[in-house]
Amino acid sequence: MKAAVLVRHGSPDKAFEIREQAMPTTEAHQICIQVEAFGLNFADVMARRGLYEDAPPMPAVIGYDVIGHVHEVGSDVNDFQVGQKVIALTRFGAYAEYVATDARGVVAVPEDTDAGEGVALATQYGTAWYCSQVVTNLYEGEHVLIQAAAGGVGTALVQLAKHRGCIVYGTASTQKLDYLREMGVDYPIDYRTTSFDAEIRKLRGEAGLDVVFDSIGGASVKKGYKLLGSGGRLIAYGAADMTTGGRKSIFKMIKVALGFGVHSPIGFLQSSRGLIGVNMLRIADDRPDTLKRCMEGVVDYYKKGILKPKVGGAFTIDQLAEAHDLLESRKSIGKVVVSW
Ligand SMILES: NC(=O)c1ccc[n+]([C@@H]2O[C@H](COP(=O)([O-])OP(=O)(O)OC[C@H]3O[C@@H](n4cnc5c(N)ncnc54)[C@H](OP(=O)(O)O)[C@@H]3O)[C@@H](O)[C@H]2O)c1
Known part of the structure; x- marks a missing residue:
């Protein structure tokens, strides 16, 4: 699979390389998602600039949220099926074609959910x-x-x-x-x-x-x-x-x-x-059931039309640097999303 790997701190056109990576292994409590799109968060800009203490060491696949379809379900997970459309808060690893993540950070969404709106809902x-x-x-x-x-x-x-x-x-x-x-x-x-x-x-x-x-x-x-x-x-x-x-x-x-x-x-x-x-990140790691309640609450309100995310920029993977530029420039409104 391909991933956008953070290889050096600094300007977005030099910071990322698209590389072939091994597929992630799906642990018992996890779900592996085939990623349709991932969202940008301001923490990604800080990680790229070397200002984010929690970011994994380079070379690293960063990124917090994805929308896609369930590719594989871990042996302890009972409430998801392969092929289901989901959003997830991934605690890194999102800038990739596949990501495996704790099932308690994953929520099913309607098949016609817009990619930008879906990734905004997660983080x-x-x-x-x-x-x-x-x-x-x-x-x-x-x-x-x-x-x-x-x-x-x-x-x-x-x-x-x-x-x-x-x-x-x-x-x-x-x-x-x-x-x-x-x-x-x-x-x-x-x-x-x-x-x-x-x-x-x-x-x-x-x-x-x-x-x-x-x-x-x-x-x-x-x-x-x-x-x-x-x-x-x-x-x-x-x-x-x-x-x-x-x-x-x-x-x-x-x-x-x-x-x-x-x-x-x-x-x-x-x-x-x-x-x-x-x-x-602390809540996702140490209180995953709290995270699950938050994400389920958000998706419930989204389905009822109470919440309507604003998508302020939609890019393809070869425009990742432009997407980062937009978020860092303070010109973006709402969510910035990148599709594979
Ligand atoms: N603690 C957590 O777990 C957690 C989780 C998610 C996000 N966050 C934080 O929440 C904030 C919003 O995140 P987001 O992903 O939704 O980003 P965002 O709000 O879409 O983008 C950042 C915005 O912050 C404003 N801003 C104010 N001072 C800034 C500065 N010195 N440099 C750059 N931008 C500045 C800008 O809007 P204006 O031009 O209108 O000022 C900019 O567009 C970030 O600080 C992020 O780190 C924290």
Whole structure:
């Protein structure tokens, strides 16, 4: 089988090589999927840039989500058949024609599921579900800030928060604000030209926010935390700011790390506010049944028409570098998908 192998850190046209690889072996708890398409996640950009600690050592096949058909079923797996259409959160290995993965990260989808929509459901919607329905439970009327709201996870969070009846403040780059309005974001904020915390303070005054979803990291978390009112929760699930400014730099990493601020449990107790970190890789590895519940929830809402992923870029495997460029350039909206 063929795979797009990450062979060096740096620009996408030099980082990947299409190589012949051995077929994966399907362990007892796994399913082997023949991949129709795989999705890009921002973590792939960070892995390619050498900024992602959890990435496997090179040469590596990265990638978190696929859509395809079941090729082989492990001996302990009872609820899937060969030929069934599925999506999966794969914890790497997705940039390949075949991938074997834990069956608890696999969900059956209708045969006519669009490839881009299907791959968005796995990692990005699965993450958004975990953040907004498991880690914190959104309630009707809550005031919710979603950073990078036009991205893959951001789009999913907006749709879930609006479905719950929340009032949504969404940040994005200038050219994406119309998209936020189309999605029903109540207060789209251009955080490239204005200060999002000053804007929200003007709108909310002392009352503050109920929930903040932050994928930027660093000072954005510190500012977001200060916007929370009593009972507020901040979910920190990314550090996109780490990639700002070109090459990997230890100074940049320290600056972002310090930017998060110092948070103490006593402060949480006194102000009745909280900060929760999310890493779906840890959930997938250590709490696979939780992951399964998230993915089943997402697919159920998708089938009911409550969730509708936005596909912001569809590429073929020979355009992998362009797909990475689009995601890294901050010009993408929603999901970027690559087909074999
Ligand atoms: N913790 C987890 O388990 C987990 C799981 C999935 C994703 N994530 C994180 O969630 C975030 C979103 O992931 P995604 O795959 O859905 O990507 P995405 O949101 O589709 O793409 C990243 C977006 O982040 C925004 N952004 C803000 N600051 C940025 C910066 N300094 N450099 C580049 N982009 C910046 C850009 O939108 P604007 O131009 O509008 O700002 C960009 O389009 C990422 O940080 C990712 O690492 C975490």
